[in-house]
Amino acid sequence: MKNPDYNRLYLELDLRPDCSVDDLRHAYRRHVAGLHPDRGDHDRRRDGGSLPLSDLNALYDEATRFHKRYGRLPGAPQPLPARGPVHAAAAAAPAPSGVAVTPAPTTGGSGRRVWLALVLVATVAAALVLGSPEPAGTTATPEGATAMPVAPDPTSPARPSHLALGMDADTVLAIQGAPMRRSDVEWTYGPSWLRFERGKLVDWYSSRLRPLRTRGARPTPADGLAEEAP
Numbered sequence: 001m002k003n004p005d006y007n008r009l010y011l012e013l014d015l016r017p018d019c020s021v022d023d024l025r026h027a028y029r030r031h032v033a034g035l036h037p038d039r040g041d042h043d044r045r046r047d048g049g050s051l052p053l054s055d056l057n058a059l060y061d062e063a064t065r066f067h068k069r070y071g072r073l074p075g076a077p078q079p080l081p082a083r084g085p086v087h088a089a090a091a092a093a094p095a096p097s098g099v100a101v102t103p104a105p106t107t108g109g110s111g112r113r114v115w116l117a118l119v120l121v122a123t124v125a126a127a128l129v130l131g132s133p134e135p136a137g138t139t140a141t142p143e144g145a146t147a148m149p150v151a152p153d154p155t156s157p158a159r160p161s162h163l164a165l166g167m168d169a170d171t172v173l174a175i176q177g178a179p180m181r182r183s184d185v186e187w188t189y190g191p192s193w194l195r196f197e198r199g200k201l202v203d204w205y206s207s208r209l210r211p212l213r214t215r216g217a218r219p220t221p222a223d224g225l226a227e228e229a230p
Helices: 006-013 021-034 042-047 053-070 109-131 169-176
Strands: 186-189 192-197 200-205
Touching: 006 021, 006 053, 021 053, 169 192
Parallel strands: none
Antiparallel strands: 186 192, 192 200
16 A cells, blocks of 8 residues: 555544554454444444545554554654663762873773773782882792702701710800809709819709709710710
């Protein structure tokens, strides 16, 4: 049907162009039912110059096809495009005074969030690196590496762990500690004691109540300095 006059359809069915397709369908069916020969108003409609049924059918078919194609009836206003909700994060807050703002890439909401997250991670990492200097005199160990133990200097003498005959007073003091009473001849540690001659350890008694760092209660020939293990 070329150049259909939809206004004739709406006038015939007593409708407005912005009606729904359901309203059009119901009005059309009622109108067609009223034109049936068994209805008393058939002759009145036909003689009154109403729209012929063939034209009515053609206009109705065109109107329904138009609705299927465009989602609205002919002559109805076009629907406004749907607008999504505006997120609060979309509104950019004003930057503080003196702070340079780098524009975010226009790659969509998800791309912007990823870019902001990367900038935040880089800023935190830089702050941790710059704010945590290595202590003076220390060497950083690479991640995943095992720190190697420092080997003792073979040239430095090892400190004896037990008292030995012939030791001087300083060595005895370093091993046993300060006595309760001290003289040039005898140091006492409660019931235990050490005896010196000419500044060398020559005898001791180690009580079980206050044991000394000796191998026995009384010295033996094996407790000489020459027998002390390194």
